[in-house]
Amino acid sequence: MSKGSVLPQYIAGLSASFGALCMGASIGWSSPVENMISVNTDYGFPISSSQFGWVSSLLTLGATVICIPIGFAIDWIGRRPTMLALIPPYMVGWVLMLFANNVTMLYFGRFILGMCGGAFCVTAPMYCTEISATALRGTIGSFFQLLIVSGVLYGYLVGAFLPLLTINILCAILPVIFAIVHFFMPESPVYLAMKGRNDDAAKALQWLRGKDADIDHELKEILEESQKQIDMPQVNILSALRRPIVLKGLGIAVLLQVFQQWTGINAILFYSTSIFEDTGSGIRGSDATLIIGVTQVTSTLVAVAIIDKAGRRILLLISGILMAVSTALMGVYFQLKENDPASMDNFGWLPISSICIFIIFFSIGFGPVPWLVMAELFSEDVKSVAGSIAGTSNWLSAFMVTLLFPILKSAIGPGPTFWIFTVIAVIAFFYSLFFVPETKGKTIIEIQDMLSGGKGVKSDDKSQT
Numbered sequence: 001m002s003k004g005s006v007l008p009q010y011i012a013g014l015s016a017s018f019g020a021l022c023m024g025a026s027i028g029w030s031s032p033v034e035n036m037i038s039v040n041t042d043y044g045f046p047i048s049s050s051q052f053g054w055v056s057s058l059l060t061l062g063a064t065v066i067c068i069p070i071g072f073a074i075d076w077i078g079r080r081p082t083m084l085a086l087i088p089p090y091m092v093g094w095v096l097m098l099f100a101n102n103v104t105m106l107y108f109g110r111f112i113l114g115m116c117g118g119a120f121c122v123t124a125p126m127y128c129t130e131i132s133a134t135a136l137r138g139t140i141g142s143f144f145q146l147l148i149v150s151g152v153l154y155g156y157l158v159g160a161f162l163p164l165l166t167i168n169i170l171c172a173i174l175p176v177i178f179a180i181v182h183f184f185m186p187e188s189p190v191y192l193a194m195k196g197r198n199d200d201a202a203k204a205l206q207w208l209r210g211k212d213a214d215i216d217h218e219l220k221e222i223l224e225e226s227q228k229q230i231d232m233p234q235v236n237i238l239s240a241l242r243r244p245i246v247l248k249g250l251g252i253a254v255l256l257q258v259f260q261q262w263t264g265i266n267a268i269l270f271y272s273t274s275i276f277e278d279t280g281s282g283i284r285g286s287d288a289t290l291i292i293g294v295t296q297v298t299s300t301l302v303a304v305a306i307i308d309k310a311g312r313r314i315l316l317l318i319s320g321i322l323m324a325v326s327t328a329l330m331g332v333y334f335q336l337k338e339n340d341p342a343s344m345d346n347f348g349w350l351p352i353s354s355i356c357i358f359i360i361f362f363s364i365g366f367g368p369v370p371w372l373v374m375a376e377l378f379s380e381d382v383k384s385v386a387g388s389i390a391g392t393s394n395w396l397s398a399f400m401v402t403l404l405f406p407i408l409k410s411a412i413g414p415g416p417t418f419w420i421f422t423v424i425a426v427i428a429f430f431y432s433l434f435f436v437p438e439t440k441g442k443t444i445i446e447i448q449d450m451l452s453g454g455k456g457v458k459s460d461d462k463s464q465t
Helices: 007-038 049-076 079-085 087-098 103-131 134-141 143-161 164-172 174-182 189-194 198-209 216-231 237-241 244-262 265-270 272-279 285-310 312-339 349-366 369-376 380-411 414-435 444-451
Strands: none
Touching: 007 049, 007 079, 007 103, 007 134, 007 143, 007 164, 007 174, 007 198, 007 285, 049 079, 049 103, 049 380, 079 087, 079 103, 079 174, 087 103, 087 164, 087 174, 103 134, 103 143, 103 189, 103 369, 103 380, 134 143, 134 285, 134 369, 143 164, 143 285, 143 369, 164 174, 189 198, 189 216, 198 216, 216 380, 237 244, 237 380, 244 265, 244 349, 244 369, 244 380, 244 414, 244 444, 265 349, 265 380, 285 312, 285 349, 312 349, 312 369, 312 414, 349 369, 369 380, 380 414
């Protein structure tokens, strides 16, 4: 029996996750263009600091409002068609950014870009976990976070060396590249089986596993699980979401997404240039953001390599405690500098190294794991809507953190603001320790059994020597 090839799965997973790179570029755009558009008025009209705050945060608000509607869309028309349908509005968003002659056009452009990026954040992780063999699900499911941070780095790179118009053009071409590549990818075999398209499901699974692979056993499991869902008494989605096992999974997925944002990642990314300039370290803000971007991509690559070996939970625990330490150190630096500015003249390296430590350990744990777990915890009948609720909680949190960070920094100072992130990271650590289950190597049936109180024995235990 041929084991087939993993390459088609990697290609399909990276292709779907390229939508995350588009969103990452939109996130990374904010930091390098801040001075260009608010100080140098490169758009040709003035933009105040508060208006720029809205330009930044409307991206996350757009992502917030689209997640639940897109959860229904991906069940109605499919995972792949939904992602391809996002390209026209994506281009509308970038056209508004390219030709903006007033701040309102920027507002609408960023909001539309956020909606498209937020839709990818629900659809791509689900697609990636559904096309993956169980042993590869963690790796391929982590492609989404890897491509987001790669997109952020892309935004930092083009923003550091190029003028505004060129930056916007280079970001606008990314959705077109996605459309060209993903057009040739198959639909999720799990979705096709749910719709009774068994022959199409078999063809898609054969493409994903390789033309010589024996897919009979895996196809049988997919079809049996889909038939089981079809045979269940039909209830409305609200009733399905109220099932105890779903509520438990939803609580875990939502809280992990909330912790991902409230530990401060987007505040640091969006305002990284100004944070580094505040330290007086002598490193230009644009150079420092490139350091952040490279660190984040490298660390996420490590997470992709180890997540199916180390497991999800241990990475969350390591991530949570070291994010707490690094934000505490940032808070100490800024508080001491506020009390006696001269005393910290030789310690500009401290916040930079602390932020790099934060980025490294965020990227191996609370960066990729919440998106992966979100796509692993739910049965097929509620996965789309439950995942979209978790995605909504993520982007709503991101919107609030992005909006509140500069307000808190002005009102109580940067030191106490970072200490708030410290407290939340400590809470995230203990929540992961006591309440988050380990899903490594488990099938969806085993994960459901574990959530309902079973032991959730790993599917690959018998094959391990």
